[in-house]
Amino acid sequence: xxxxxTYNTPTKLIFGKxxxxxLPKVLAGFGKNVLLTYGGxxxxxxxxxxxxxxxxxxxxxxxxxxxxxxxxxxxxxxxGAKLCKEHNIDVILAVGGGSVLDCSKAISVCAKYxxxxxxxxSGKVKAKESIPIVDIITLAATGSEYDMGCVISNTAINDKRxxxxxxxxxxxxxxxxxxxYSVNKWQTACGTADAMNHxxxxxxxxxxxxxxxGVMISALKSLMANVKVALDRPNDYAARSxxxxxxxxxxxxxxxxxxxxxxxxxxxIEHALSAYFDITHGAGLAIITPRWxxxxxxxxxxxRFTTLxxxxxxxxxxxxxxxxxxxxxxxxxxxxxxxGIPMHLGQLGVKEEKIEEMADHILANDATDEPYMFAxxxxxxxxxxxxxxx
Numbered sequence: 299x300x301x302x303x304t305y306n307t308p309t310k311l312i313f314g315k316x317x318x319x320x321l322p323k324v325l326a327g328f329g330k331n332v333l334l335t336y337g338g339x340x341x342x343x344x345x346x347x348x349x350x351x352x353x354x355x356x357x358x359x360x361x362x363x364x365x366x367x368x369x370x371x372x373x374x375x376x377x378g379a380k381l382c383k384e385h386n387i388d389v390i391l392a393v394g395g396g397s398v399l400d401c402s403k404a405i406s407v408c409a410k411y412x413x414x415x416x417x418x419x420s421g422k423v424k425a426k427e428s429i430p431i432v433d434i435i436t437l438a439a440t441g442s443e444y445d446m447g448c449v450i451s452n453t454a455i456n457d458k459r460x461x462x463x464x465x466x467x468x469x470x471x472x473x474x475x476x477x478x479y480s481v482n483k484w485q486t487a488c489g490t491a492d493a494m495n496h497x498x499x500x501x502x503x504x505x506x507x508x509x510x511x512g513v514m515i516s517a518l519k520s521l522m523a524n525v526k527v528a529l530d531r532p533n534d535y536a537a538r539s540x541x542x543x544x545x546x547x548x549x550x551x552x553x554x555x556x557x558x559x560x561x562x563x564x565x566x567i568e569h570a571l572s573a574y575f576d577i578t579h580g581a582g583l584a585i586i587t588p589r590w591x592x593x594x595x596x597x598x599x600x601x602r603f604t605t606l607x608x609x610x611x612x613x614x615x616x617x618x619x620x621x622x623x624x625x626x627x628x629x630x631x632x633x634x635x636x637x638g639i640p641m642h643l644g645q646l647g648v649k650e651e652k653i654e655e656m657a658d659h660i661l662a663n664d665a666t667d668e669p670y671m672f673a674x675x676x677x678x679x680x681x682x683x684x685x686x687x688x
Contacts (some may be wrong), residue, residue, distance in 0.1 A: 306464075307505050307550060309444050313473040313543065315535075318434055321353050321391075321588050324470050328430050329388025333381055335362045335402045337394045341436065344480050344648050350393060350434070360385045362405075365394070368572050368579065369401035369414055371452045371506045375408055382409035382429060389410030392433040392468075396440025400448035403466040403684075406431050420462045428465040436450040436477045438542040439489030439551030439580065441496060443471035451573055459575035459663070460565065473546065475539040483529050486541075487637040488580030490525040494518060494543040495583040499562045500554035502594070502602050503672050515609045520544050525637055559672035564590050565663035567683060570656040577646045584634040585641055589686040591627045594673035595620075652683045657670075 310519050312320065325332060332354060341347040351359070363380045369375070381387065382405060392402035407425040408415030434445045442448065442489040446467045451458040481489070501514045521542050527537035549555065567590070568582040595603065603623035609612040610628050613622050644650075657680040660666055666675040675683070 300507050301505060301558070303556045304448050305459040305551065305555050306322040307444060307467070307552070309468045310470045311444065311473060315474060315476055318349070318353065318472050319348070319473065320357070321432075324432060325354070325357065325389055325391065328469075329652075330356075331358045331360070331388045333360050333362060333367060333378065333385070333390045333405070333429075335378065335390060335392045335394070335398055335405070337363070337365045337367075337398050339363070340480065341393055344477070346393065346434070346436065346477060347348050350391070358385075360387065365398045365401045367397050368451050368458070368576055369397045369404070369449075371419065371450050372445065372454060374401050375415060375419075375450060376403045378402070378405035379408040379415055387429055389430045389432060392431060393436065395435065395485075395679055396442045397466040399431075399435070399442040399468070400450065402431055402433070402441070403442070403448040404450050404461065405429075406467055407463065411637050416452060417544075419459050420457075421459075421461070425465050430464075431466070431468045432470045432472075433468050434472045434474075434477070435542070437485060437489055437672070438475075438478055438483075438538070439482055439492045441493065441545050441547065442472065443468055444546045444550045447549070448568065449579075451576075452574075452673075455664070456573050456659070457676055460569065471546075473542055475535060475542045476568070478538050478542060479533045481532070483638060484578075486525060486528055486532075487639055488584070489545065490521050490580070490637065491584040491634060491639060492580035493548040494521050495519075495564055495580075495587060496548040497553065498587065499560050499564060500557065502599070503554065503558040503560040503608070506557050506602075508666075511605060511609070512556055515606075517544050517548060517553065517649045519612055524635060529637060546555030558672065559668060559670070560667065561664075561674075563664075563666045563671070563673075563675055566660050566666050567680065569663075570660045571643065571648060572650055573659070574656055575646065575648050577643075577648065581639050581646060582643070583642055584639045585687050586683065587634070588627045588684045592686070593629070593675070593679055593683050595623050595637060596629070596673070599673055643684070648688070650685070650688055652682055655680050657683065
């Protein structure tokens with residue numbers, strides 16, 4: 299059954315080989331002053347930085363480099379907002395992966411706000427305007443190029459927030475799969491795990507529909523098949539292009555129009571882990587996923603597991619519901635392990651003595667125990683999941 303919904307995605311996607319040739323024409327519609335944002339320098343190694351600078355020779359470019367994985371409010375967002383104000387920036391050009399784009403989204407609204415930017419990100423104040431954003435994506439993972447969200451860490455207070463606002467939809471996203479050829483195996487695997495979890499967060503919901511289930515099962519099949527190819531053959535365009543496109547759609551909401559809301563609890567848990575220990579987001583999600591599944595499994599939720607079992611993994615329909623659900627949980631664990639992700643938080647440096655504090659943090663920020671969620675999680679459930687994940 300489909301419920302009522304409103305769907306709007308104002309972002310224009312330009313997908314394929316060498317599509318950034320149109321970058322000057324796109325940016326010219328906003329003005330001459332451009333804030334160019336990027337991360338640790340990989341775009342310089344691949345030649346993309348020089349290509350962008352050559353294309354934008356007629357623009358006034360101000361640069362913000364060094365944006366971190368798990369982008370930080372301080373220094374990156376604060377510095378970027380200050381640069382926008384000082385240089386009267388007309389448009390932000392984010393070149394990189396989801397972290398660069400998420401940071402740029404936060405900059406776009408903070409630059410137009412005279413108060414403390416964290417008040418916007420934490421939801422205390424509603425943004426009223428933003429600077430337009432254009433992006434060139436170099437990592438298939440977050441789907442930030444096609445949604446209105448960003449995730450920002452505030453290390454001063456051990457906080458990491460998901461922030462949604464329609465003002466942060468990119469205006470144009472350039473998606474050239476060839477720019478993902480240089481992504482290493484770790485980031486390829488973790489990016490895929492992130493996208494898979496985006497799909498699963500939407501799949502575990504009620505009401506649901508046959509159409510939405512079919513789209514999400516196809517997305518999972520594509521991600522699971524093509525990441526194996528990309529890990530083996532990094533320059534395989536067919537695999538990289540499917541990974542990029544599915545990752546783009548996975549967090550946009552299109553796969554769950556009219557469905558119920560799960561609560562996105564796995565993301566809530568992982569955000570706390572990243573806030574406290576700065577772990578790779580996709581790796582944290584991969585570790586949490588099977589433990590979360592085990593915790594929420596019940597007679598009420600088992601249908602979601604059996605649907606995955608039959609349609610995604612092709613398990614024997616004669617198995618009991620609970621037996622099939624157990625096999626589904628094991629299958630996800632084994633898959634993530636097979637693509638090189640360590641499956642215990644301790645392997646990533648997470649310390650068990652912080653578990654109770656993180657559980658309190660999760661409940662305070664995201665209220666995972668709300669009754670409207672697919673499977674509400676109280677503090678004791680969160681602690682069990684985290685301990686099982688160690």
